Amino acid sequence: MKKILIGTCLSAYCLFVFSFSASAQYALKDADKQYELFNYSKAIDLYEQAYKKKETLHTAERLASAYAFVYNYKQAESWYAIAAKMPGSSPENILGYAKALQRNSKYSEAKVQYLNYIDKKKNISEKQQAVWLVSCDSALKWIRNPKKIELINQKTLNSTQSDWGAVNYQGGVVFTSDRSNSRLNAQESKPFLRFDGSKEPDKKVYGWTGNGYLKLYIKPSPNDSLQLFPIKAGTRYHVGSASFTADGKTMYFTLTRITDELERLKKQPTTVNVEIFSSTKGANGVWGEPVSFAYNNVNGYSVGDPFITTDGNSLYFVSNMPGGLGGTDIYVCLKTDAGEWGKPINLKEVNTEGNERSPVFDEKDNFYFSSDGRVGMGGLDVYQALREKGNIGQIENMGYPFNSPQDDFGFSLNEKGGIVYLSSNREGGLGSDDIYSIDQKMILAFKLEGRVFDKNSNQPIAGALVTLAKVNGAVLKTETDENGGYRFNLAKESEYNVTAEKTNYRSDVENLATIGLTTSSVLTQNLYLEAVVINKAIKLENIYYDFDKWNIRPDAAVELDKLVKIMADNPTIWIELGSHTDSRGKDGYNLNLSQKRAESAVKYIISRGINKNRITAKGYGETQLLNKCSNGVACSEEEHQLNRRTEFKIVKQ
Numbered sequence: 001m002k003k004i005l006i007g008t009c010l011s012a013y014c015l016f017v018f019s020f021s022a023s024a025q026y027a028l029k030d031a032d033k034q035y036e037l038f039n040y041s042k043a044i045d046l047y048e049q050a051y052k053k054k055e056t057l058h059t060a061e062r063l064a065s066a067y068a069f070v071y072n073y074k075q076a077e078s079w080y081a082i083a084a085k086m087p088g089s090s091p092e093n094i095l096g097y098a099k100a101l102q103r104n105s106k107y108s109e110a111k112v113q114y115l116n117y118i119d120k121k122k123n124i125s126e127k128q129q130a131v132w133l134v135s136c137d138s139a140l141k142w143i144r145n146p147k148k149i150e151l152i153n154q155k156t157l158n159s160t161q162s163d164w165g166a167v168n169y170q171g172g173v174v175f176t177s178d179r180s181n182s183r184l185n186a187q188e189s190k191p192f193l194r195f196d197g198s199k200e201p202d203k204k205v206y207g208w209t210g211n212g213y214l215k216l217y218i219k220p221s222p223n224d225s226l227q228l229f230p231i232k233a234g235t236r237y238h239v240g241s242a243s244f245t246a247d248g249k250t251m252y253f254t255l256t257r258i259t260d261e262l263e264r265l266k267k268q269p270t271t272v273n274v275e276i277f278s279s280t281k282g283a284n285g286v287w288g289e290p291v292s293f294a295y296n297n298v299n300g301y302s303v304g305d306p307f308i309t310t311d312g313n314s315l316y317f318v319s320n321m322p323g324g325l326g327g328t329d330i331y332v333c334l335k336t337d338a339g340e341w342g343k344p345i346n347l348k349e350v351n352t353e354g355n356e357r358s359p360v361f362d363e364k365d366n367f368y369f370s371s372d373g374r375v376g377m378g379g380l381d382v383y384q385a386l387r388e389k390g391n392i393g394q395i396e397n398m399g400y401p402f403n404s405p406q407d408d409f410g411f412s413l414n415e416k417g418g419i420v421y422l423s424s425n426r427e428g429g430l431g432s433d434d435i436y437s438i439d440q441k442m443i444l445a446f447k448l449e450g451r452v453f454d455k456n457s458n459q460p461i462a463g464a465l466v467t468l469a470k471v472n473g474a475v476l477k478t479e480t481d482e483n484g485g486y487r488f489n490l491a492k493e494s495e496y497n498v499t500a501e502k503t504n505y506r507s508d509v510e511n512l513a514t515i516g517l518t519t520s521s522v523l524t525q526n527l528y529l530e531a532v533v534i535n536k537a538i539k540l541e542n543i544y545y546d547f548d549k550w551n552i553r554p555d556a557a558v559e560l561d562k563l564v565k566i567m568a569d570n571p572t573i574w575i576e577l578g579s580h581t582d583s584r585g586k587d588g589y590n591l592n593l594s595q596k597r598a599e600s601a602v603k604y605i606i607s608r609g610i611n612k613n614r615i616t617a618k619g620y621g622e623t624q625l626l627n628k629c630s631n632g633v634a635c636s637e638e639e640h641q642l643n644r645r646t647e648f649k650i651v652k653q
Contacts, residue, residue, distance in 0.1 A: 025050075028059065040066040048613035057086045064096055071406070071425050071432060073103035078572035078653060081503075091120040101503075102136065102378040105143065105405045105477045108463040109503060111136040128353075131375055139377040142400035143478050148444065148489075150474050151401060151422065151436040153429060157219060157226075162433040164423035165241030165410040170248050172220040173421075174229055175435060176240030176410075178213060214238040216253065231279055231287045238274075241410065243307045249281045252306035252315065255290070257298075274302040276317060294341050295333070297321070302328075307359050315341060316359040326373055327355040349392045350385065358382075358409045367392060368419065370409040378405035382422070401476060402438070427467070428475035444489035446514050447522045451484040452500045455508075455528040460484025464502040464529065471495040490514050490523070499569075500527035504653065507569050535649050537578070543601070543646035550596040552604045560601060563648060564608045567615070574614045574652035577602050582640040583622045583630050595619025601646060616651075 031046035044066050051059045064079035080097035083089055098113035114132040118124050157163055159179040166175040216229035216239050233239045235257040242253040254274050275298060277290035293315075296303060301321040308315050313335045318328045321344070329351040331344040350356060354373020357380055361367055365387040370380040374397070381403040386393040397403065402422070410423030410433075418438075425433045452464040466486040468476045473494070480486045480500075490496065494514050501507040508527045540563060543556045552560065567573065579598035581590040598617035606612050622630070625643050629635035 027053070028056075031059075031062070035062055035066060038069075040069050044070070045613065052613065052616065057083060057088055060086060061093060064093070064100075068096065068100065073100050073406070074572055076100040077104055077106075082652070091117055094120065098132070099378070102139075103405045105139075105378075105465050105467075105479075106463075106503065107136040107140045107143075108479060131373070135375045135377070138375055138397075139400070139405070140479060142377065142403075143476075146400050146476060147402065148440075149402060150439040150491075151424075152439055152474070154421075154435045154437055155430065156222075158430040158434045160431045162214075162425075162431055163435050164433040166421040166423070166435045167242065167244065167412040168414070168420065169218070169244055170220075172218055172224070174216060174218045174242055174244075176214050176242075177217050178215075214240045216240045216242055232289065233277075234290055237272075241305065245308055245312045246310040250278060250308070250312070251287070252276060252278045252293075252308050254304045254306065273298050273300065274304045276303045276306050295319075295321075295344055304328075305358055307361070309361055310363060314361075316361070317344075318357055318359065319344070325351040326353040328357065330356045330359045330369060332359075347392065350395070355380070358411060360411060360413055361387075362413045363415070368411065368413070370407075370411075372407075377403045380407040380409045382408050382411060382419075401474065405477075407433075426475065428469055443491065445492045446490040446517065448488045448490050448496075448498070448512070448525060449522055450486055450498075450525040450527060452480050452486065452502075452508075452527045452529060453484060454505075455530040461500075461502055461505075461529060464500050464505075464527075466527070467499045467501075469497045469499070471497065492517075498525055498527070500529055502529055504532055505529035506532055506566065506573075509569055532573070532650055532653050534653065535651060537647040537649055540646045540648065545597055548593070550593065550600045552600055556601075557604065560604055561608065564605055564610060567605070567610050572653060573650050574616075575648045576616045576618050576651050577605070578618045578620050578647045578649065580620050580624060580643060580645050580647070581622050582643040583625060583633070584640065587622060587631075591619055591621030591623070593619070594621045597646075 027046045028050040031043045031050060034040075034043035034046065044063065047059050047063045047066065051063065060079055060083040064076050064083050067073075067075040067079060077097065077100035080093055080100050084093040084097050094113055094117040098110050098117055101107075101110035101113060111133060114136065118129055154166070157166065157173060157175060159177060161177060161179045163175060163177045163179070166173050216231060217226055218229045219226050229242070231239070231251070231253070233253075233255050235255045237256040237258070239255045240253060242251050244251045254276055256272050256274055258272060275296040276293035278293065279287045279290050281287050293303060301319055303317050303319045303321070305318045306315060307317070315333045315335075316330060317333075318330055320328050321331075324346060325348065330347045332347060333341040333344055336342050347359075350367075350369060352371060352373025354371060356373070357370040359367070359369045367385040367387060368382060369385075370382050372380050374381070374383065374395070376397055377400060382398045383395050384398060385395045402408070404424055404426035406424060406426045408422060408424045408426070411419050412421045414420040420437060422436045422438065423433055424436060448468070452461045452466065453459065454461055460480075461484050462480055462482045464480045464484065466478050466480060468488045470491070471494070476488060478486050478488065492514055495511070496513065497509060497511055499507055499509045506529065508529055510525055510527060512523060512525055514523075540559050542559050544553060545551070545556070546553065563575075563577075567575065577598055579594040579601065581594050583590075595617065596619070598619045602615050602617040605615055622643070626645075627635070627639055627642055629639050629643060
């Protein structure tokens with residue numbers, strides 16, 4: 001991912017194999033170790049196991065932050081909501097909850113939580129308050145009035161992992177990816193970095209994401225296959241992103257390496273900072289040995305996101321070096337008469353207390369960059385600034401859907417100065433970060449209107465989030481108005497999924513299309529949300545088992561698939577699946593049989609792609625009869641059948 005290029009780390013700590021029956025304390029101890037070494041993908045699994053054993057504030061907080069670190073904001077929202085309500089919870093969990101809501105486009109709810117946090121902290125600066133609150137108001141206006149552009153996912157470049165930082169290069173495209181491909185990586189199967197100072201990092205898996213390591217790839221032309229970029233980076237770890245001079249003969253790029261100068265402490269985490277290097281192509285077409293940037297400091301701070309101007313005399317980059325205004329600031333170094341880089345100059349007119357990324361200038365000296373420290377939609381937004389008399393002029397947010405509630409960054413320009421590629425981890429992509437091109441000629445021919453209702457009361461729901469996802473295309477979002485209303489524009493000959501969701505409700509998903517429509521018209525689609533009641537038993541119809549058996553029959557699989565869909569559409573909920581028998585037969589036998597049936601159903605659901613931590617099997621036997629038909633009571637077959645049932649309870653939202 002992009003953020004690992006700024007002060008990231010990797011672990012070589014060996015994960016012990018735990019059985020699921022391990023105690024919560026034992027799983028929690030190892031989860032903490034993995035978390036401290038930034039191995040979030042492993043830590044999440046262990047923390048979830050620990051939470052199922054014992055619900056603690058520490059575990060909920062760690063799950064919330066770990067999910068935020070791996071950019072899974074739906075899960076982060078769920079866990080921050082839980083942590084914020086637990087006894088002894090810090091106000092910082094409310095702030096985390098507000099940010100997660102914002103990242104999930106729930107701007108009205110996010111504003112409420114920001115106000116809640118401001119009220120509890122009392123000492124938040126007016127400037128910071130304004131950024132949070134105005135961002136929620138502005139984003140709500142932007143998503144209700146989107147610009148007529150469409151972001152097109154570059155599927156020939158993207159993978160199920162992280163792909164970003166695409167730049168045009170001599171008729172092809174160069175970009176950064178952490179995809180795992182044994183054929184492509186065979187030439188340079190080398191992995192990055194926080195790790196136990198006494199051990200070497202894992203050479204295949206980056207602990208932060210659980211994916212491979214970042215490398216530079218090139219697609220030389222639209223008809224060529226993908227290749228590793230032919231640079232001998234001299235490292236076993238991350239390489240990327242890159243910027244090229246106008247003649248294509250010199251490149252600047254980032255990498256991470258373990259050097260002799262690296263400060264190591266035995267059995268203590270060692271952090272390796274990101275560095276910038278350059279390489280020049282020789283007359284033989286081979287890229288030369290990488291040359292270290294003069295202001296690299298592997299033990300002190302990171303430098304990354306290099307951008308070399310067309311004349312080759314200015315190198316822009318980002319760094320968290322001391323003396324900056326925030327997390328990562330944008331700097332520029334100017335080339336001296338001696339051909340060396342002068343001292344870094346902080347672009348104070350651009351930088352904020354947050355993080356600035358991806359500096360790019362066009363040929364007309366217009367400046368583009370990303371920031372999470374300004375009024376925006378959430379995460380990194382792209383901003384444009386006109387250069388006036390040598391100075392950075394008014395800074396403008398590029399709006400929606402150019403920007404999203406997630407991170408938008410890693411862009412490049414065409415010869416006219418327009419943005420040709422954008423990187424984003426917004427919803428609807430193939431992987432975590434995807435590369436997009438921008439279509440500014442989108443023709444909209446139809447309108448979609450509808451309302452969102454409470455399924456039980458039939459009352460309209462204001463502030464519900466509605467998502468319009470074009471099949472194999474872009475995603476748009478909006479919030480319902482005070483009457484539960486929403487509206488979108490639609491393209492010709494297109495198929496869409498429209499989803500409504502709201503905190504404390506189960507989502508609703510419907511499909512619609514403009515395929516075959518010949519005249520301009522308004523399509524109507526209402527959506528209905530069902531309130532979630534924790535620990536309320538919901539019966540699954542038609543779950544039958546053969547006598548004295550617990551295998552899943554085909555007719556039962558059809559019903560269980562409905563539960564699979566509910567869990568897929570609502571990825572944060574956890575359920576308990578309970579199996580019940582009637583009173584006939586011995587009590588102990590019935591309890592054992594029902595447990596086996598519940599476990600069989602759970603096993604089936606897991607086989608359909610649902611995470612094992614989200615579902616628990618519970619056999620109740622005849623302990624929760626729904627009528628009088630207990631031991632020794634004469635009852636009809638229909639009365640006994642009422643007690644033979646499979647139910648699920650939502651135990652966590």
